Amino acid sequence: MYKLSNKTTLILNVINNKQIRSLFNPSDGKFRVNNLSRNDSAEYKFEISDGINIKEKRALRLTIQAPVSSVRLASECLSQGEKRVSCSSEGGDSLQYSWTLDGRSLTDTELLSVNTENNSITLKQHVSGAVACSVENNVSQVSKEEEISNCVFINCSSNGTQISQWVFAANNTLCVEQTTPPTTISECSTVADHSLLVCGVRAAVVVFALIGIAVYFAWKNKDYKKAEGSAYRPEREHQDESVVMVEM
Incomplete structure (x- = not known):
């Protein structure tokens, strides 16, 4: 006979292999108690007897814990x-x-x-x-x-707000600094390949326009000098002829 009880509660009572409120295995001394609550936490007396005389008696502390x-x-x-x-x-x-x-x-x-x-x-x-x-x-x-x-120290400005603090290096998203500065061509700032192409075309157009203007003015200047030379020579010939006629 096995019995586990206190003054108010009987948890284990095995009489002639009939068990009350528990499952007990005498071979390894383990037993499972059903329908426990926190109120069952207390000190119990464990008794082993032959039904007449108590052969062994121990005090056990039962504690109910949630996992x-x-x-x-x-x-x-x-x-x-x-x-x-x-x-x-x-x-x-x-x-x-x-x-x-x-x-x-x-x-x-x-x-x-x-x-x-x-x-x-x-x-x-x-x-x-x-x-x-x-x-x-x-x-x-x-x-x-x-x-x-590891932690890294961040000291920068983001959207006008100064940030100075330690953050984890693995998941830092504060103040990711720009590594490549913008490039300026003519009057446009390039940040992408498309912008570079557009600015390059504009610069080429400006250069060719300047070359064209220079060639035009050079041609006009040369044509003007040629025309001036042509107008001067007939006047000279006419003066020479006038002088000859006077001498005769």
Whole structure:
């Protein structure tokens, strides 16, 4: 006969292989209790008897714990480039937290501090890798892993707003600086191949127009000198002839 009870509750009572409210296996001493609630948490007496005399008697503490349902990680860069990683869970009772980096325990050269009140750790500036938080109690265990990169300092202006802060290098989207400055041709600024082609055509048109104007004026000047020379010679011949007629 096996009996597990306290002053008000009978959880296990096995008499002639008839079990009440539980399933018990005498070979390994394990039993499963059905329909438990938090109110069943208490100290119980476990008795083994032959139905007349008690052969063994022990005091057991029964604790009802809910399993861990999920785990979440949150990370941020601090003022000097350190990384804070926080771990939170839903559900579960009497939880214990543990941390690993790339599948191993953290060392003093990597770990700056541990805060057990908010379940967070602070990693030193040079530390990066796969950080995992494991949450467990007596009935369950759940782990969550996240890749933590190094922090970089951003000091720039975005849309008129000055930004100076540490951010994770892997997912930085603040102030992505332009690496290639714009090129100026004539009076247009090029930022794409299409604009380059348009500005090149415009510049060529301007050059050819200037060449055409120069050629035109040169031709006009030459034609003017030729016409002037032609008008001067007949007048000379006429004067020469007049002089000859006077001498005669």
